[in-house]
Amino acid sequence: xxxxxxxxxxxxxxxxxxxxxxxxxxxxxxxxxxxxxxxxxxxxxxxxxxxxxxxxxxxxxxxxxxxxxxxxxxxxxxxxxxxxxxxxxxxxxxxxxxxxxxxxxxxxxxxxxxxxxxxxxxxxxxxxxxxxxxxxxxxxxxxxxxxxxxxxxxxxxxxxxxxxxxxxxxxxxxxxxxxxxxxxxxxxxxxxxxxxxxxxxxxxxxxxxxxxxxxxxxxxxxxxxxxxxxxxxxxxxxxxxxxxxxxxxxxxxxxxxxxxxxxxxxxxxxxxxxxxxxxxxxxxxxxxxxxxxxxxxxxxxxxxxxxxxxxxxxxxxxxxxxxxxxxxxxxxxxxxxxxxxxxxxxxxxxx
Amino acid sequence: xxxxxxxxxxxxxxxxxxxxxxxxxxxxxxxxxxxxxxxxxxxxxxxxxxxxxxxxxxxxxxxxxxxxxxxxxxxxxxxxxxxxxxxxxxxxxxxxxxxxxxxxxxxxxxxxxxxxxxxxxxxxxxxxxxxxxxxxxxxxxxxxxxxxxxxxxxxxxxxxxxxxxxxxxxxxxxxxxxxxxxxxxxxxxxxxxxxxxxxxxxxxxxxxxxxxxxxxxxxxxxxxxxxxxxxxxxxxxxxxxxxxxxxxxxxxxxxxxxxxxxxxxxxxxxxxxxxxxxxxxxxxxxxxxxxxxxxxxxxxxxxxxxxxxxxxxxxxxxxxxxxxxxxxxxxxxxxxxxxxxxxxxxxxxxx
DNA sequence: CTGAAAGCGCTTACAG
DNA sequence: CTGAAAGCGCTTACAG
Numbered sequence: 001x002x003x004x005x006x007x008x009x010x011x012x013x014x015x016x017x018x019x020x021x022x023x024x025x026x027x028x029x030x031x032x033x034x035x036x037x038x039x040x041x042x043x044x045x046x047x048x049x050x051x052x053x054x055x056x057x058x059x060x061x062x063x064x065x066x067x068x069x070x071x072x073x074x075x076x077x078x079x080x081x082x083x084x085x086x087x088x089x090x091x092x093x094x095x096x097x098x099x100x101x102x103x104x105x106x107x108x109x110x111x112x113x114x115x116x117x118x119x120x121x122x123x124x125x126x127x128x129x130x131x132x133x134x135x136x137x138x139x140x141x142x143x144x145x146x147x148x149x150x151x152x153x154x155x156x157x158x159x160x161x162x163x164x165x166x167x168x169x170x171x172x173x174x175x176x177x178x179x180x181x182x183x184x185x186x187x188x189x190x191x192x193x194x195x196x197x198x199x200x201x202x203x204x205x206x207x208x209x210x211x212x213x214x215x216x217x218x219x220x221x222x223x224x225x226x227x228x229x230x231x232x233x234x235x236x237x238x239x240x241x242x243x244x245x246x247x248x249x250x251x252x253x254x255x256x257x258x259x260x261x262x263x264x265x266x267x268x269x270x271x272x273x274x275x276x277x278x279x280x281x282x283x284x285x286x287x288x289x290x291x292x293x294x295x296x297x298x299x300x301x302x303x304x305x306x307x308x309x310x311x312x313x314x315x316x317x318x319x320x321x322x323x324x325x326x327x328x329x330x331x332x333x334x335x336x337x338x339x340x341x342x343x344x345x346x347x348x349x350x351x
Numbered sequence: 352x353x354x355x356x357x358x359x360x361x362x363x364x365x366x367x368x369x370x371x372x373x374x375x376x377x378x379x380x381x382x383x384x385x386x387x388x389x390x391x392x393x394x395x396x397x398x399x400x401x402x403x404x405x406x407x408x409x410x411x412x413x414x415x416x417x418x419x420x421x422x423x424x425x426x427x428x429x430x431x432x433x434x435x436x437x438x439x440x441x442x443x444x445x446x447x448x449x450x451x452x453x454x455x456x457x458x459x460x461x462x463x464x465x466x467x468x469x470x471x472x473x474x475x476x477x478x479x480x481x482x483x484x485x486x487x488x489x490x491x492x493x494x495x496x497x498x499x500x501x502x503x504x505x506x507x508x509x510x511x512x513x514x515x516x517x518x519x520x521x522x523x524x525x526x527x528x529x530x531x532x533x534x535x536x537x538x539x540x541x542x543x544x545x546x547x548x549x550x551x552x553x554x555x556x557x558x559x560x561x562x563x564x565x566x567x568x569x570x571x572x573x574x575x576x577x578x579x580x581x582x583x584x585x586x587x588x589x590x591x592x593x594x595x596x597x598x599x600x601x602x603x604x605x606x607x608x609x610x611x612x613x614x615x616x617x618x619x620x621x622x623x624x625x626x627x628x629x630x631x632x633x634x635x636x637x638x639x640x641x642x643x644x645x646x647x648x649x650x651x652x653x654x655x656x657x658x659x660x661x662x663x664x665x666x667x668x669x670x671x672x673x674x675x676x677x678x679x680x681x682x683x684x685x686x687x688x689x690x691x692x693x694x695x696x697x698x699x700x701x702x
Numbered sequence: 703c704t705g706a707a708a709g710c711g712c713t714t715a716c717a718g
Numbered sequence: 719c720t721g722a723a724a725g726c727g728c729t730t731a732c733a734g
Contacts, residue, residue: 006474008727019705024729034703054474056411057727060710065407067455086437097458104418105454107444123357123405123711260641290611292643359711370721375713385719408711411726474727 007049016045027053059124068096068313069120069128071106073137075195081230083257083285084302088131088153091306099314101126113138113145121146127317129153129309134197149316149323153309154302155199156329164316166309166328168300170200170282173332174207175214177280177298178252180334182215185343186250186278189217192227192237192262194254201229204254204282223248227258234261235268242269242277249278249343256281256288259295263339274341284335293338300332358400367396378404410475419447419664420471420479422457424488426546432581434608434636435653439482439504442657450665452477464489464496472497478668480504480660485548500667500674504660505653506550507680515667517660517679519651521551524683525558526565528631528649529603531685533566536694537601537629540568543578543588543613545605552580555605555633574599578609585612586619593620593628600629600694607632607639610646614690625692635686644689651683 013023018038025033026042034042045051059065070089093103106119106128116138120128125148132154133139142150143162152165181189191208194201205224212219222244225237234253238261241251253259259281263273271277273293281288284299308328316323364374369389376384377393385393396402410416421440444454457470457479467489471479476499483505484490493501494513503516532540542559545552556575563570573595576588585604589612592602604610610632614624622628624644632639635650659679667674 006472006727010727020728021706021730022704025704028729038703052469052472054411054727056407056416056474057710058729060405060407060411060712061727061729063710063729093456093458097460103456105444105456107448109448118403121357121403123407287638287641290638290641357711361711371711372713372722373720376720379713389719405711408726409713411728412711412713414713414726 006054007051009051009053012042012045012049012051015049016041018042027051028058065124065126066100067102067104067125068092068310069106069125070103071108071120071128071130071139072132073108073134073139074110075132075134075197083287084154084283085131087285087302088129088306091303092129092310094303095307095310095314101314111138113141117145121148127151127313129306129313132198132200133157134195135199135202136197149313151309151313151316151326153306156203157199157327159327162325164309164312164323164326166305166312166326166330167200168298168302168305168332169329170203170332171207171210172329173298173300173334174204174252174282175211176207176332176334177282177296178208178211179214180336181250181252181278181280181340182211182217184278184340187217187343188220188223188245188247188249190223190225190241190245190248190251192225192234192241192251192253192258194258195228196226198229201254208252220245227254227261229255229257231257231261231264234258235265236261238262238265239269242266242271250280250340251277252280254282256283256285256295256297259297259339260287260291263291263295274339278340278343280340282332288335288337291339296337296340297335298332299335300330305330357405358402360402360404363393363397363400363402366400367392369393378402379409416475416477417451418453418455418476419443419661420457420476421454422459422471422479422481422490423483424459424485424490425461426483426485426548434638435505435634436482438636438653439480439657442654443480443661445654446658446661446665452665462489464492468496472499478502478664480657480664483549483551484508485546486550486553487548500664502660502664502667502677504657507554508550508678510678513676515660515663515674515677517656517663517677517681518551519649519653519656519683520680521554521683522558522561523680524649524651524685525555525603525633526562527558527683527685528633528647529559529562530565531687532601532603532629532631532691533562533568535629535691538568538694539571539574539596539598539600541574541576541592541596541599541602543576543585543592543602543604543609545609546579547577549580552605559603571596578605578612580606580608582608582612582615585609586616587612589613589616590620593617593622601631601691602628603631605633607634607636607646607648610648610690611638611642614642614646625690629691629694631691633683639686639688642690647688647691648686649683650686651681656681 013020023042026039127149130152156167225240227233227237251262262279266273281295281297284297288295288297364371374393377390478500481503507518576591578584578588602613613630617624632646632648635648639646639648
């Protein structure tokens with residue numbers, strides 16, 4: 001109604017002939033405290049004047065902002081590049097929006113603690129979700145720096161770090177996938193690494209290594225190529241592996257996007273998948289279903305994990321009790337599609 | 352340092368032996384007002400005590416929150432489903448983060464004006480970006496409901512609606528694409544519509560219709576199938592069009608995701624693309640490059656448009672002048688890939 | 703059931 | 719160059 005200066009609670013109170021406190025009570029939850037007559041007067045006045053409460057003032061006075069920070073480090077600021085982050089965000093929103101919590105996006109520009117904590121610990125947040133903090137991230141010192149509730153998603157941190165998190169069991173899932181590849185007759189299996197600063201990348205590589213060693217397959221250093229979870233690096237890695245290792249019958253990529261890149265490399269080099277070489281991914285993003293051929297991969301419930309993490313966070317915020325640590329490893333599931341064949345040279349190669 | 356009660360400016364001021372106002376000035380921009388000696392005392396105290404300013408309080412007092420709302424309607428809440436929205440978000444962040452503005456995500460749950468405006472006009476925002484509001488959206492009454500600066504991106508609104516926006520020139524771009532198809536010899540061209548409540552969908556359809564009529568090709572109603580911009584609807588539409596129209600040599604989808612769906616439908620029905628039928632998309636999302644075959648489509652600069660819109664918004668926020676309307680149509684660009692062939696039956700079909 | 707008052711943690715004229 | 723004071727728009731005990 002009025003456009004320039006918003007109507008304040010005080011004006012509503014005055015118009016309704018009640019005190020500020022009463023108007024506040026009626027308008028926000030404690031309506032039961034007051035008589036119907038009073039409540040109605042207030043409600044009517046508010047309506048008439050087009051009152052809309054100022055959240056800033058409410059937050060300052062009540063020490064609740066209803067805002068959760070969605071914290072990402074520089075590594076994943078390009079949302080369009082990082083499907084994973086989007087899935088997480090979606091899970092969080094699905095949980096939070098109906099509860100009338102809001103998300104504030106915090107993209108950290110750099111690692112300076114100064115910068116980091118001024119973005120986070122400035123009174124605007126009730127809590128935060130940190131997405132896949134890297135090894136050595138200043139965010140891992142959260143507990144020493146801030147008393148704000150926080151849950152990590154997408155990084156399974158070492159137990160010593162006193163933060164709650166939920167993530168897929170990367171290592172076991174990758175072990176399972178490679179184990180299955182070996183069961184298909186593959187022995188000479190290449191690996192495209194994720195970024196070395198990501199816990200998940202290391203854990204996936206560990207799963208791969210453990211599976212080979214479990215079957216006493218001697219891992220050749222040249223079977224491993226570096227990557228960064230991006231498609232482009234998958235192309236590079238694929239070309240490198242294919243060029244240097246004519247003996248490979250399969251390439252395991254640390255995530256789907258790189259696997260798609262490997263597929264591209266195969267196409268470029270005239271290798272048929274899966275006839276000439278098998279390729280696998282990890283994450284089961286949409287794209288895994290749409291590559292040619294569709295990717296065998298590990299499915300995990302990113303969206304649900306994010307919801308779960310958010311649930312924990314909200315519980316932590318709402319009960320001001322001790323913030324019990326919750327560190328949860330969720331199992332992944334092998335999804336078999338068309339990018340893997342029985343290894344034809346299995347026997348000759350395996351000795 | 353202290354964990355539970357954050358250090359306040361007052362404590363810093365007292366520790367430094369200066370007034371509240373002085374401490375505030377030194378710590379936030381107006382350092383030049385004070386002597387070096389004073390400034391240093393304040394800075395040291397702040398450092399020593401681990402002071403971190405409370406943004407809420409600053410915002411309330413200064414009437415600046417440094418927060419921009421990113422407003423989406425129910426239709427696009429599933430971020431994972433809507434690549435477009437992600438690109439927009441990315442463009443906004445790229446512009447805003449270095450300026451120390453933040454994004455608050457506002458996913459509208461429903462259309463009730465009550466709900467809508469209480470989410471938006473509650474003092475927490477300096478301005479807002481609205482993503483692709485639909486026809487009939489309550490958001491279109493923004494100017495009557497709120498004095499908050501706002502820019503729309505992804506919907507080219509009718510001129511009568513007093514809102515600033517920037518979007519691709521959907522109609523011209525689609526005209527251009529269909530014009531080109533016709534130049535390749537195609538005459539019987541199907542169309543997969545976008546959601547009828549999206550301005551962009553209508554505009555794209557208009558472009559298609561105008562191109563056909565420009566060449567005096569009689570559009571058959573059965574050439575048009577409904578869709579909703581999602582891949583699934585593209586599959587359905589593709590199947591329907593293919594089943595009902597053996598005479599079609601090309602199918603134009605209103606966006607890439609549906610075009611991917613049409614491709615899937617073709618595969619399912621044993622139609623080769625582009626040999627048996629040509630298919631085109633719109634938007635040139637990543638996926639357009641990765642389908643088999645890669646899609647001929649319209650490229651437009653979603654990311655840059657979003658940055659541009661954000662720039663306008665910030666300008667509007669920072670100069671409290673008259674909010675001059677800016678309505679900008681950005682041209683699209685035809686990107687030719689492998690999903691279109693010369694129409695072999697061009698001549699017989701065209702009469 | 704209701705009102706008066708203190709307080710949330712800052713910024714911003716205003717004097718001097 | 720600096721301090722005292724008012725004010726931003728609410729919530730929350732506390733009396734009564």
